[in-house]
Amino acid sequence: xxxxxxxxxxxxxxxxxxxxxxxxxxxxxxxxxxxxxxxxxxxxxxxxxxxxxxxxxxxxxxxxxxxxxxxxxxxxxxxxxxxxxxxxxxxxxxxxxxxxxxxxxxxxxxxxxxxxxxxxxxxxxxxxxxxxxxxxxxxxxxxxxxxxxxxxxxxxxxxxxxxxxxxxxxxxxxxxxxxxxxxxxxxxxxxxxxxxxxxxxxxxxxxxxxxxxxxxxxxxxxxxxxxxxxxxxxxxxxxxxxxxxxxxxxxxxxxxxx
Numbered sequence: 001x002x003x004x005x006x007x008x009x010x011x012x013x014x015x016x017x018x019x020x021x022x023x024x025x026x027x028x029x030x031x032x033x034x035x036x037x038x039x040x041x042x043x044x045x046x047x048x049x050x051x052x053x054x055x056x057x058x059x060x061x062x063x064x065x066x067x068x069x070x071x072x073x074x075x076x077x078x079x080x081x082x083x084x085x086x087x088x089x090x091x092x093x094x095x096x097x098x099x100x101x102x103x104x105x106x107x108x109x110x111x112x113x114x115x116x117x118x119x120x121x122x123x124x125x126x127x128x129x130x131x132x133x134x135x136x137x138x139x140x141x142x143x144x145x146x147x148x149x150x151x152x153x154x155x156x157x158x159x160x161x162x163x164x165x166x167x168x169x170x171x172x173x174x175x176x177x178x179x180x181x182x183x184x185x186x187x188x189x190x191x192x193x194x195x196x197x198x199x200x201x202x203x204x205x206x207x208x209x210x211x212x213x214x215x216x217x218x219x220x221x222x223x224x225x226x227x228x229x230x231x232x233x234x235x236x237x238x239x240x241x242x243x244x245x246x247x248x249x250x251x252x253x254x255x256x257x258x
Contacts, residue, residue, distance in 0.1 A: 001026075002094040002105035004047040006058060009084050012076040013093065014047050014060040016040065018103070027060050027073035036073040051078065051088070054211065058088075080243050121210045126164045129257040131157040134227050135213065136246040141227070141234065148180055148191045148234040150227035150248075159256050163198065169219065170206050171198040180204075186221035186236035188228075213252050215241060224249045 003015020010030035017024050023040040042064045051058045058076040061069040078088045090112065094105035132141045139150045140157030151157070160172040160180070172180040174193060179202040181194035194202060200219040207215035216225040218236040226238035226249040238249045 001097060002103075003092075004049060004060075005091040005093050006049060006051070006076065006078065007089045007091040008078065008087065009081060010079070012058070012060070012073075013091075014049065014062065014072065015093070016045065025062060025072065029073065029076055031077060032074075034074070038072060049090075053078070121208060122212060124164075124168065124170065124206050124208075125162050125253070125255050126170070127162065128255050129159040129161050130253045130255050131159055132214075132251040132253050133157070134248055135250045135252060136227075136248050139227060141251070143174055143193065144232075146193055147189070148193070149232050150234055151232070165198065165203045168206050169203050171202045172204070173198075182218045182220040182236040186218060186223055188233035188235045191225070191234045191236055209245070209250060212254070213245070213250055215250060225251075 001015050001017050003013050005011060005013035005015075012027070012029045012031075014025070014027045017026050017037075025038045025040045025045070027036045028034070044064065046063045046066055046069075048061050048063070048069055049058055050061070056078045058078055059071055060073050060076070061071045063069045080087060092105075092107055092110065094103070096102050133139065134141075134150060139152060141160075142149055142151040142156060142158045144151070159175060163171040163173050163179075165171055174180075178193040178195050179198045181192050181202045182190060183192060183201060184190040203219040204225065205217035205219065207217060209215060217223070218225060221236050223236055224238040224240065225234065225236050226247070227234050228248050238247075241247060241249045
């Protein structure tokens, strides 16, 4: 057996199998335990796996002419887990299932194509007015009685002007000219509004999550802005986002006016 794999737990692969009945093309998904097998009569073959790390879905395919690829098997759901901790890795493999030495695989070409551009997928919207909504429930950030709060999507969301603080850092200015400010340890109730010139307490590191989504790291606490579910209070004491980005620390931003 020889082929191309996504090495993880669970893992999946596409490969060529030679047994007493001849050659076949197979895929295997450890999640379901499912094998898919097709007879193989060609002497040259290209194997491919397309991974979408936004949706965490991978699909295997193959080509006999190097141009047209045919999908084989179902979707493979890639996961991040803490048992092996290496994430999903590409792998070329070869082994003998007969319990004895024998056979070999000779790979003469291996190509990795990353179509998504590196770096920021969208420029930081400096000088523009935007709203921020929570990925976990769609709630929006708003100013309520002088504090930053998370409100239901049907209520009025605050528009914040993004003020450039250099090196990818920003301040959020309200329509009234005040700035979102983090005091104390950043717990709920410590995220207030402050007038005057912004300093470190009013500065956040903008973290691009692609697709118009961001994390905001407070320069005062070195923790992330977070709107925990059900509380309405906004804090700046979160250590980091959950893998599914739905813990209240990841926000979708939309420009409302330049």
